[in-house]
Amino acid sequence: MQLVNYAAWIPSGKAPLVVATAPFPDLAPNELILKNHAVAINPVDWKIQASGGFGLSYPAILGEDVAGEVLEVGKDAEAFKKGDRVIAHALGLGSGPPYGGFQLYPRVKVATVARIPDDLEFKRAAVLPLSVSTAAAGLYLKGTLGLRYPQLGGGSSAIPRSTPPPPQPTTKKKKMNDVLLLWGGSSSVGSSVIQLAVASGYDVVTTASPANYAYCKTLGASLVLDYHNPDIIPILIALLKEHGSAVVGAYDAIGADATVRQCATVLHAFGGGTVASVVSAPDDLPKGVKVVRVGSTNIVSQEDGTVAKKIWGDYLPAALKDGAFKAAPEELVVGNALYFVQGGLDRQRSGVSARKVVVTL
Ligand SMILES: NC(=O)c1ccc[n+]([C@@H]2O[C@H](COP(=O)([O-])OP(=O)(O)OC[C@H]3O[C@@H](n4cnc5c(N)ncnc54)[C@H](OP(=O)(O)O)[C@@H]3O)[C@@H](O)[C@H]2O)c1
Structure with a gap:
């Protein structure tokens, strides 16, 4: 027929x-x-x-x-x-x-x-699909954040498979792994960024509306803050310093001029670094901070397609089967x-x- x-x-x-x-x-x-x-x-x-x-x-x-x-x-x-x-x-x-x-x-x-x-x-x-490609392009291409690839059962912050024991009362803040700052954790792109970055062994600190805090945490985020809070930048910087974190970069999954600048201000407080932005790339950023534009199809067209092979070929099908990637x-x-x-x-x-x-x- x-x-x-x-x-x-x-x-x-x-x-x-x-x-x-x-x-x-x-x-x-x-x-x-x-x-x-x-x-x-x-x-x-x-x-x-x-x-x-x-x-x-x-x-x-x-x-x-x-x-x-x-x-x-x-x-x-x-x-x-x-x-x-x-x-x-x-x-x-x-x-x-x-x-x-x-x-x-x-x-x-x-x-x-x-x-x-x-x-x-x-x-x-x-x-x-597009969410995964876009997340991978910003996280793993050497021309963007160039982070470690994800592994099954990889990140120390990987999503727990069983109910964790109840937290013990403590006054000391837990020291985090290297931190990725993610703007927009509840977006479609942000949802894949959280999961991939955590499976790569990073702690993800992200922003969302309070109604989506639990959602971001279920995907593996360590900290979620309300981006509507006018004091979010000093609060973020203070929290990250309190945790003694090294910040490996920022992924701006919203990509407005304003959100790129917010990410850049946080990175500046930690000595500078790269903001991977899904849309805007304003050039008036603080000293020591650069912005790179994320292109989802670059995982195929750049660096011999290695990122596509690692994520689409290897990690994603295995992690979906394992339940590690939702x-x-x-x-x-x-x-x-x-x-x-x-x-x-x-x-x-x-x-x-x-x-x-x-x-x-
Ligand atoms: N460069 C590329 O290759 C590429 C590829 C794909 C997408 N993009 C672009 O990436 C952007 C996101 O796409 P998407 O499909 O992920 O979007 P989406 O899911 O439609 O985004 C909606 C989410 O954005 C969050 N949000 C809105 N403003 C925010 C802010 N100021 N700070 C933090 N979070 C905010 C909302 O969070 P709450 O509901 O929690 O408030 C909502 O959950 C779009 O501009 C898209 O065009 C680019």
């Missing part, structure tokens, strides 16, 4: 998405064709639509996060087989419509595909067909808190 492909196309800059047929994709040696079961929506999707920019050729197919079954396997993609349940970071923004996520049968490159456990639902797993934040399903993707973009744009907008297919 001939399969018919459909996509949620963006026909031209700033236009609403239109669901229409799409060519059934070809396959290169290192690629797979998936039968898509769930897609997640990212801020970049509505940002592209709203701006009409990003140098795209139209019509285009947006979408970076897919979860589904392997339908066809390229001749050099023998690590996968037909029927495997996988997630993939779809690379449509750089590679053209067959690689866009918002279609029934996307074409994906194996460098950013990982098998998922049988008990992990597609709609839950779809929250991960698919977080929880999915917020807004519909069950490509026709709901435009509503998903609108819903993401209106703002989410520790949730990821998902459309099932």
Whole structure:
């Protein structure tokens, strides 16, 4: 039976998405064709639509996060087989419509595909791909923070598998491991940063609304502070000094000028360092602090793709199977067909808190 492909196309800059047929994709040696079961929506999707920019050729197919079954396997993609349940970071923004996520049968490159456990639902797993790539790009590329890679059971702060003993009363603060400052721990990107950095052996000190403190801690954060507090910077600096921490860098998962400057001020108090920012890179930072922009696809295109191999190839599938890495934040399903993707973009744009907008297919 001939399969018919459909996509949620963006026909031209700033236009609403239109669901229409799409060519059934070809396959290169290192690629797979998936039968898509769930897609997640990212801020970049509505940002592209709203701006009409990003140098795209139209019509285009947006979408970076897919979860589904392997339908066809390229001749050099023998690590996968037909029927495997996988997630993939779809690379449509750089590679053209067959690689866009918002279609029934996307074409994906194996460098950013990982098998998922049988008990992990597609709609839950779809929250991960872009978030994982973006977290990994900021944490591990030598040109960004260049931190240690994660290991299974690795970090001394790794998420406990069993209930820990009740804390003993003490007046002394526990000395932390080397600390990563993370701005925005309850965001989608921040959720992967916490988990990866903790599995790499760092303590993560992060910011979120009080309603999401418990969420960030469940993922492994050591300390969570409210970013609405006007005194957050001196409080953060004092707490880190009290813990005797060495701060290895900052990951700004929000990436506004203001949040980059907040991270930079904290780093400055500890002698300087690098802020990895997901969006902005203002240049008027305190002496000794530099900012680098995070690019999710750099894990494939830079440093021989080593970061993609370490995270997508090795760590992620094993950690999902082991339960050490959680698919977080929880999915917020807004519909069950490509026709709901435009509503998903609108819903993401209106703002989410520790949730990821998902459309099932
Ligand atoms: N460069 C890249 O390759 C790349 C890739 C992916 C994403 N991005 C960018 O990264 C940003 C985050 O994307 P996302 O999908 O992770 O976002 P998201 O999940 O939609 O972000 C929502 C979260 O942001 C938190 N937040 C908002 N303002 C904050 C602030 N001032 N300080 C701390 N937390 C704050 C909120 O926390 P509370 O609800 O707890 O208040 C909320 O949980 C977006 O701008 C996106 O475009 C860049």
